[in-house]
Each structure stands twice: as C-alpha cells, then as structure tokens.
Amino acid sequence: MANWKIIGSIGGGQNIDETSTYQNFPLGTIVTAKDIDGSTDYGVGEFVYAKGVASTVVGSAALIDANGFTTSLATADDTGMIGCSMSANVANQYGWYQVSGLGVVKGLASLADNKACFLTGTAGSVDDAEVAGDLIYGMTTASALDTPSSGLALVNLVRPHVADFNYS
Secondary structure, eight states: OOOEEEESSOOOSSOTTOOBSSOOSOTTOEEEEEEOOTTTOOOEEEEEEEEOOTTOOTTOEEEEETTTTEEEEOOTTOOEEEEEESSOOOTTOEEEEEEEEEEEEEBOTTOOSSOEEEEOSSTTOEESSOOTTOEEEEEEESSOTTBSSTTEEEEEEEEEEEOOOOOO
C-alpha cells in the first residue's frame, strides 16, 4: 500500500493511514500528501479529516457530511461528498478520507478498469454497473478489482460526489 506523507504548512499529529480515538486536527481539515513509497508511487493527493463510522475499512467509500464532518458508508441513493477511507476509521474515531489523486476503493466483483463508478446497495463499495442516479461524479477506475490488493481497485479521484439525479 501507499505511504502518504503530509506536505505543505500542516504536518504531524496523525499520519494519513492512521485512525485515532483523539481528534488531532479540526474536522474538515484538508491536507495535501505525497506517496513516498517507491513501489506504489501514487503521486500527490488531497485528504479530508473526518469522524468515522462503524464497519469502515481501508478503501471504504464514505459519504462525508460537511455539517460536522461525520461519515456514513456510502450506499445507493445517497447525496453529497464521497471520500475513500485511509484506515479502519470506525465509530468515535478520527481519520483521513482521500478526495483527490490516485487512491483505492472497495469494489464489487465485476468492477473493471477505465469505468465510471456508481454507488451500490452494498454499503461502502462501488461498482461500474450503471444505476440511475448513483453515478459518482469525479471517480473513475484506474484498475480492475483486486489491484492493488484483494477487494480493492485503484481510482482516479477529483473531489467525488453524488447527486442522486436521474436523467430519464
């Protein structure tokens, strides 16, 4: 997995891949971090600091509520900002959610490379099967499922969000 290092004017307190029972940054803080692991080389990404929810694992697609920066595992018909959990950031804990750059997300069995991502009925997981109203704007796959590891896929992230809007 990637080894993210916060760059810029903010640093310390809590690594990108860690969860904490103590709030180390103001909720909603956005940082830029660079992957310093030469074997993954994910480049630079942006991360939002938020409060976790039960059953979160690394790569969970989480709905981030900007009113309090709490999270829920994203599921069909949700609306709002989406981030990919960087740790097993469960209830009453604090951690980072990736919102831009090359990241990882939990996917369903048929998730393929170079596809748009959609919310599913499986909380915290995405798929490439078209579901009216559940397109995740700003998230596309950069690998098929199980790359970089079992159950995960690489994704391109550009501040992903869902609107639960059906064009038909």
